[in-house]
Amino acid sequence: MHIGGFLTQNARNFPERFAVECEGRSYTYGELNTAVNRLAHGLISLGVKKGDKVAIVMKNSDHFMISFFAAAKIGAVVVPVNFRLTANEIQYIFSQSDTVLVLCDSEFEETVNSARETTGVSSVIVVGDVAGEGNLLYDNILSHNEEEPNVEISEHDDLEILYTSGTTGRPKGALFDHDRIFKVSLTMLVNMELRKDERFLHLAPLFHSAQLNLFMIAGVILGGRHYIHRDFHPVKALQAIQDHEITHLFAVPAMYNFMLQVPNVTDYDLSSIRRCGYGAAPMPPELVRKSIAAFKTDRFFNLCGLTEAGPGGILLDPEGHEQHLGKSGKAGFLTEARVVHENGEDVKPGVVGEFILRSETVMKEYYKKPEETKSALKNGWLYTGDLATVDEEGYISLVDRKKDMIISGGENVYSAEVEAVLYEHPAILDAAIIGLPDEVWGEAVTAIIVLREGAEIDEQELKSFCRQKLAGYKVPRRIFIEPQLPRNASGKILKYQLRQKMNELTQSAN
Incomplete structure (x- = not known):
C-alpha cells in the first residue's frame, strides 16, 4: 500500500476518531481525509502530475500534514524545505529537485518568490489571508471533489526527496519511495513499541525526516492522535503534555534542556508519557538523567540515524541506557550495522572505523547525483562517512564525522558551506569551522580564522556578514583568531587539533 492509502483506510475504518489538532483547528480521520482529498484535486487542477516535485516551505501545522498527504495521494514527490534557509539556499533546492509547485506559509512567501527565480517553479500556493501577485491562496484552490484521487x-513510486549536505557544502537530495518510507515508520512502530492509542506531540520541525517519517507518518499509519505545535515553547510543550495526556514525545536535546529550565517544571503532570525519544544532536548523559527524573519514566530512546536511511540507523533502548548511557546503540528492526576498516573488514572492539548500514529503509539514490550515490552505496551497504567504535557487546559509539558535520540545536551544519562564506570576507586569509560542546545547543558552530596581514575584524560585523548568506543557525556563535591553522602534509586542516585546543581555551576561560 502507498502512504496516502493508510489515511484513506483509517478514514473508512474509524472516520469519527480524533486525528489532529493545531492552533484550535481539529479533525477526525474522516475530516482529515476529506481535507486531503480536496487539496489533492486542487493540485491536479493546477496541472500537477504523478512524479512532479512539490515543495513544502512551512512551519509545523495541520496544513503541512494535509499538503504532504495530498501530494502523496496523487503520486507527486514531496520536497520538504527548511524554512530557516535563505532564498539563495532554497533556490538551489528548487532547481536541483525540479520542483514545479510550492506550498508555503504567508510569512515565507517573499523568500519563496525570490527563490523561485530561474527555477522551474510554475505555481506558489500560500497559506494565509492574502497572496501576492501571481500566487494562489490555499483556500481558493481547494476542490469541492472529496473523492479519492x-x-x-x-x-515503488517515489515519495520524498529529503535534502542533506555533503562535504562540499552543496545539499544532496536523498530519494525515497513509498515502500521505503513505510518501512522507516515500521521500524519505529516495532523499536519503540508504539500503539494505536498513542498521543503524539509534534515539537521538532516536520521538514526534518525524524519528526516527519518516524512519528507523523507512523502515527497516521497507527491511527493515533496528533497535537501539532507551530513553534516550540517549553511552557506550552509541558502544558500540552499535561492537558492532552501525551504518551509519546520526541525532541532534540536543546528542547529537553529548555523544558527542564522552566522554573516550575515539577508542577506539571507528565505522568501520561510512556516513552521519550531524542536525537538529531548529541545529548549529554547528565541531561538524559535529568530528563528521566523530570518525566518520571526510564523509557528513553536514543535514536541515532541519518537522513539517507530515512532516517534510520541504530538506537539505544531503555535497557541499554542502564549500562551504556552515552553510547549510540545497536541496530534496530530491519537494520544491520557495522564498523569497518577502509578495506571493508569489521574492526576489532575499540578500534575506530567507518559506520555503515544495510536496511530496506535506505534511500534509492541521491537525486541526479550518480557519482555521490556510487560513493555512498556499495554492495548493498550505506557508507555513512561517520567514524565509530564498537565494544565487546556490540554497542556502537559514534566518535567523529568524516563530513565535519556539526549538529546545533538539532540542525545540521556543514563546515565546508560556512567556510566558503568566511573565505568571501576580504579580511580573512584562512578559516576552519568546527563544533564545540554547548550545554544549550549540543554543539556551537565555531570559527577559527587567520586574518590577512594588517587586517582587523569586528566579531559582530563578521556574524552579520555571514547572516546575509546563511541561515541563522549556521552563523558562528564563537570566533577565534589564530596566527595559522594546523595542516597535514597534504594541506588538509587538522580539525581534531583545533577542537582540542579550543576546548581547552574555553574550559580555562570558564
Missing part, C-alpha cells in the same frame, strides 16, 4: 500509485 483517481491516480494509480505503487509502493
Whole structure:
C-alpha cells in the first residue's frame, strides 16, 4: 500500500476518531481525509502530475500534514524545505529537485518568490489571508471533489526527496519511495513499541525526516492522535503534555534542556508519557538523567540515524541506557550495522572505523547525483562517512564525522558551506569551522580564522556578514583568531587539533 492509502483506510475504518489538532483547528480521520482529498484535486487542477516535485516551505501545522498527504495521494514527490534557509539556499533546492509547485506559509512567501527565480517553479500556493501577485491562496484552490484521487500509485513510486549536505557544502537530495518510507515508520512502530492509542506531540520541525517519517507518518499509519505545535515553547510543550495526556514525545536535546529550565517544571503532570525519544544532536548523559527524573519514566530512546536511511540507523533502548548511557546503540528492526576498516573488514572492539548500514529503509539514490550515490552505496551497504567504535557487546559509539558535520540545536551544519562564506570576507586569509560542546545547543558552530596581514575584524560585523548568506543557525556563535591553522602534509586542516585546543581555551576561560 502507498502512504496516502493508510489515511484513506483509517478514514473508512474509524472516520469519527480524533486525528489532529493545531492552533484550535481539529479533525477526525474522516475530516482529515476529506481535507486531503480536496487539496489533492486542487493540485491536479493546477496541472500537477504523478512524479512532479512539490515543495513544502512551512512551519509545523495541520496544513503541512494535509499538503504532504495530498501530494502523496496523487503520486507527486514531496520536497520538504527548511524554512530557516535563505532564498539563495532554497533556490538551489528548487532547481536541483525540479520542483514545479510550492506550498508555503504567508510569512515565507517573499523568500519563496525570490527563490523561485530561474527555477522551474510554475505555481506558489500560500497559506494565509492574502497572496501576492501571481500566487494562489490555499483556500481558493481547494476542490469541492472529496473523492479519492483517481491516480494509480505503487509502493515503488517515489515519495520524498529529503535534502542533506555533503562535504562540499552543496545539499544532496536523498530519494525515497513509498515502500521505503513505510518501512522507516515500521521500524519505529516495532523499536519503540508504539500503539494505536498513542498521543503524539509534534515539537521538532516536520521538514526534518525524524519528526516527519518516524512519528507523523507512523502515527497516521497507527491511527493515533496528533497535537501539532507551530513553534516550540517549553511552557506550552509541558502544558500540552499535561492537558492532552501525551504518551509519546520526541525532541532534540536543546528542547529537553529548555523544558527542564522552566522554573516550575515539577508542577506539571507528565505522568501520561510512556516513552521519550531524542536525537538529531548529541545529548549529554547528565541531561538524559535529568530528563528521566523530570518525566518520571526510564523509557528513553536514543535514536541515532541519518537522513539517507530515512532516517534510520541504530538506537539505544531503555535497557541499554542502564549500562551504556552515552553510547549510540545497536541496530534496530530491519537494520544491520557495522564498523569497518577502509578495506571493508569489521574492526576489532575499540578500534575506530567507518559506520555503515544495510536496511530496506535506505534511500534509492541521491537525486541526479550518480557519482555521490556510487560513493555512498556499495554492495548493498550505506557508507555513512561517520567514524565509530564498537565494544565487546556490540554497542556502537559514534566518535567523529568524516563530513565535519556539526549538529546545533538539532540542525545540521556543514563546515565546508560556512567556510566558503568566511573565505568571501576580504579580511580573512584562512578559516576552519568546527563544533564545540554547548550545554544549550549540543554543539556551537565555531570559527577559527587567520586574518590577512594588517587586517582587523569586528566579531559582530563578521556574524552579520555571514547572516546575509546563511541561515541563522549556521552563523558562528564563537570566533577565534589564530596566527595559522594546523595542516597535514597534504594541506588538509587538522580539525581534531583545533577542537582540542579550543576546548581547552574555553574550559580555562570558564
